Amino acid sequence: MSGEKGGRGRRIVLWRHGQTAWNVEGRFQGTTDIELTETGLGQARRAARLLAALKPDAIVASDLKRAADTAAELAAVTGLEVSYDAGLRETYAGVWQGLTHAEIRERYGEQYAAWKRGEPVRRGGGELETEVADRAAPVVEERAAKLPDDGTLVVVSHGGAIRTTIGRLLGLAPDTWEALGGLSNCCWSVLGEGVRGWRLLEHNAGSLPEPVLGDDN
Known part of the structure; x- marks a missing residue:
């Protein structure tokens, strides 16, 4: 599946928030409402300019400040409104x-x-990771279902919540979810709609998706 629109199915971009002070200090954040650092804001602004080139149709974000403020940067350059959902919060x-x-x-x-x-x-x-998936994945599925046939949804959330959501949407067994490496601050993963369900097209990316050229596209 290519990184371009044009009848190639819906896409979901799962975007992790920018850096926080607790990220730098190596502290578990969970659902604690920590703000972005100045570095985190800069990361969000840079990433937003890249993601805007995908011409997203909708943005949904965790209501925690670090995700909401990251999403606001994409809203500023796309003109889209952000909707917020507590179901996308990080693991408690x-x-x-x-x-x-x-x-x-x-x-x-x-x-x-x-x-x-x-x-x-x-x-x-x-929370168990499966419980996080139980609350987060349906939010993403519901929003994706409202996209046009070749539409793009940007989901702004947290590393753990994103991993469990990807695992659930791909139909992977929970004990394999750890095989999905973590996301760096303000990096993202991309799921594309295939004939047999969602496919992982990009993971922990910091640049725009490129078409897959080869025998396995």
Whole structure:
């Protein structure tokens, strides 16, 4: 599937928010409402100029400030209105929120190790990844269903929420979702509509999608 419009199916761009102070400090954010740094705002402005070239039809964002302010930069250059949905918030991580990875390993070492092994874990007493997918994926599917046949939806959310949403939309087993690498701040992944459902076209991209030229397009 190419990176161009023209009867080639709908596209979903899942865009992670820009940098925050807690990102820099290595602190678990979860649903804590942390603002973008100046660097994060700059990342959002740069990425917005690139994503605007895709001529998106709609923007939906998590209502947490770091995602909402990232989305606002794309709205400013496209003229589109942003709709907000709490279903796109990051995974709630309970008592882990606000702690660094080192602090979590020290205080909740067994739980942390189980999470790193890929076991279903309520980090800090919070949500399971499947529960995040249960609330986030339907938001994306509902908005995508309203697109024109070759339309593009931009979803502005968070790294963990985006990974679980991609896994759910691709029909992957939850224990394989970790195989999808993380997203850098203000990078995005692109899903395209294929004859057998959604396909992952781009992952952790920071430039515009290019057509797939070769035997597997």
